[in-house]
Amino acid sequence: MKEIISSDYEKEVLAGQNVLVDFYSTECPPCEAVAPKLETLEKLFGKEIKFVKIFRQGNRDLADQLAVKSSPTLLFYQDGEEVSARLTGGVKRSEIVRELKHVLGKDRVSEIMKTQEPTISDVDVAILGAGPGGLTAGLYLCQARINTVLVDIALPGGNVSTTHMVSNYPGFIDPQPGYMLSHNMSEQTKRCGTTYKVAVDVTHVDLLKKEIVIDSQETIRAKRIIIATGTSPNRIGIPGELEFKGQGISYCATCDAKYFVDKEVVVIGGGNSAIEEADFISKFASKITIVHQFDQLQANKIAQEKVFENPKFSFLFSHEPRAFKKAGDKMVVEVEDLKTKEMKTLISDGIFVFIGQKPNLEMFGDKLKLDQWGYIQTDEDMRTNIDGVYAVGDVGSKKYRQITTAIADGTIAAISITREIG
Ligand SMILES: Cc1cc2nc3c(=O)[nH]c(=O)nc-3n(C[C@H](O)[C@H](O)[C@H](O)COP(=O)(O)OP(=O)(O)OC[C@H]3O[C@@H](n4cnc5c(N)ncnc54)[C@H](O)[C@@H]3O)c2cc1C
Numbered sequence: 001m002k003e004i005i006s007s008d009y010e011k012e013v014l015a016g017q018n019v020l021v022d023f024y025s026t027e028c029p030p031c032e033a034v035a036p037k038l039e040t041l042e043k044l045f046g047k048e049i050k051f052v053k054i055f056r057q058g059n060r061d062l063a064d065q066l067a068v069k070s071s072p073t074l075l076f077y078q079d080g081e082e083v084s085a086r087l088t089g090g091v092k093r094s095e096i097v098r099e100l101k102h103v104l105g106k107d108r109v110s111e112i113m114k115t116q117e118p119t120i121s122d123v124d125v126a127i128l129g130a131g132p133g134g135l136t137a138g139l140y141l142c143q144a145r146i147n148t149v150l151v152d153i154a155l156p157g158g159n160v161s162t163t164h165m166v167s168n169y170p171g172f173i174d175p176q177p178g179y180m181l182s183h184n185m186s187e188q189t190k191r192c193g194t195t196y197k198v199a200v201d202v203t204h205v206d207l208l209k210k211e212i213v214i215d216s217q218e219t220i221r222a223k224r225i226i227i228a229t230g231t232s233p234n235r236i237g238i239p240g241e242l243e244f245k246g247q248g249i250s251y252c253a254t255c256d257a258k259y260f261v262d263k264e265v266v267v268i269g270g271g272n273s274a275i276e277e278a279d280f281i282s283k284f285a286s287k288i289t290i291v292h293q294f295d296q297l298q299a300n301k302i303a304q305e306k307v308f309e310n311p312k313f314s315f316l317f318s319h320e321p322r323a324f325k326k327a328g329d330k331m332v333v334e335v336e337d338l339k340t341k342e343m344k345t346l347i348s349d350g351i352f353v354f355i356g357q358k359p360n361l362e363m364f365g366d367k368l369k370l371d372q373w374g375y376i377q378t379d380e381d382m383r384t385n386i387d388g389v390y391a392v393g394d395v396g397s398k399k400y401r402q403i404t405t406a407i408a409d410g411t412i413a414a415i416s417i418t419r420e421i422g
Helices: 006-012 029-045 057-065 093-104 106-114 132-143 158-162 178-192 253-260 272-281 301-309 403-421
Strands: 018-024 050-055 073-078 119-128 148-152 195-198 202-206 211-214 218-227 231-233 264-268 287-291 313-316 319-327 330-337 343-348 350-353 357-359 389-391
Touching: 006 050, 006 057, 018 029, 018 093, 029 050, 029 093, 029 106, 029 178, 029 195, 050 057, 073 093, 093 106, 119 132, 119 403, 132 148, 132 158, 132 178, 132 403, 148 218, 158 178, 218 403, 253 272, 253 350, 264 272, 264 330, 264 343, 272 287, 272 301, 272 350, 287 319, 287 343, 319 343, 330 350, 389 403
Parallel strands: 018 050, 119 148, 119 218, 148 195, 218 389, 264 287, 264 350, 287 313
Antiparallel strands: 018 073, 202 211, 211 218, 231 357, 319 330, 330 343
16 A cells, blocks of 8 residues: 655645545554455555555644544545545454445445455464454464464454453453453464454354355365354443443443442342342442342342342332433433333442343354353363364353453363364
């Protein structure tokens, strides 16, 4: 891609053509992730759209003037006018193609996309998921000189990258910001030489053939596949939930309760995990309001007795949250009384949502053997019931889901594979 500087901007970008501008930085993993996508798209669209890049730190005045605040930021121009939404962060190829439609029109973009040649590559191991489990497996395999590719639908790091602070990961005296811990894990694996395909669309996975298709055009054939796709908390799906995730709304008491010493929190949920987690939170918080959709708790009796006896707890039965908001540094949750339809506002220091977790397994069809809760069963070497397919980390059937247990699984799977094919 052609590199330009501020003084070229008028001539190269505003002079009336179709232009895609990539503001990038050095030491920027999302910039590294988007660069190969732009290169392949330039090959496809280069005759009709000019692709240019601008080093953000070296052209700060221009970046400030254009209100470009992070790297990468992709801007799209048509005849000197910026058109369509800007893309930032872990930008997917499909998102860039979507925005190009604003520049060239839907039909022309579809026409050009049809001309792209599918690619096929062969690797020893493909790892799906670059959280702690997948990154650790990638590190061990790379150090054993096994040709490995790490594929993730997001940027590397998994759940740790969105965790505020991690204080129970051995080797650090002080609590570590989750994003730094996951950044270091990822850089360690990347520096070894593992190939990364991140912020991609995983279009298709065939575990029996051991083939993964990404971005609808790139097929990866592997001798072994490691599934390390983790879990996602069940979401309530109401306004404000995504926006305030990690900034007032938490899905993990073990991780975040300690930040609420003598503070007031709202807990959404009334099943076993919600009440057990809420009991744990009560060791820190001064007041806990449980919001539950039914007229009684669903948790086991012992857990119920504990919270009913604890004066820190109050309960809003037959209530459901409808929206999360922020007021200064306080969290606001609007709840509806399901019996009277009356709306109420609860103000607290933080909100915990425990309405269950789900393993990220949608891609894998129905051939994997799962436990009764829907998590992948493995043997002690992390092998699943499908030959050559392993599962590590939170997606696997286990009692305790933590960073340390995920990296232990990743280690075991990688060593097992190395013994088999190394
Ligand atoms: C808010 C929060 C705080 C936490 N705090 C702590 C803590 O303080 N200490 C601790 O030990 N544990 C903590 N945990 C738990 C810890 O984060 C997990 O146990 C750990 O991250 C599991 O690692 P993993 O690699 O199995 O999965 P994840 O970290 O979940 O990573 C899975 C990866 O797979 C990717 N993925 C999903 N679907 C696909 C797909 N179809 N194809 C390709 N990639 C896919 C995801 O994008 C993600 O990057 C916390 C969890 C949460 C949610």
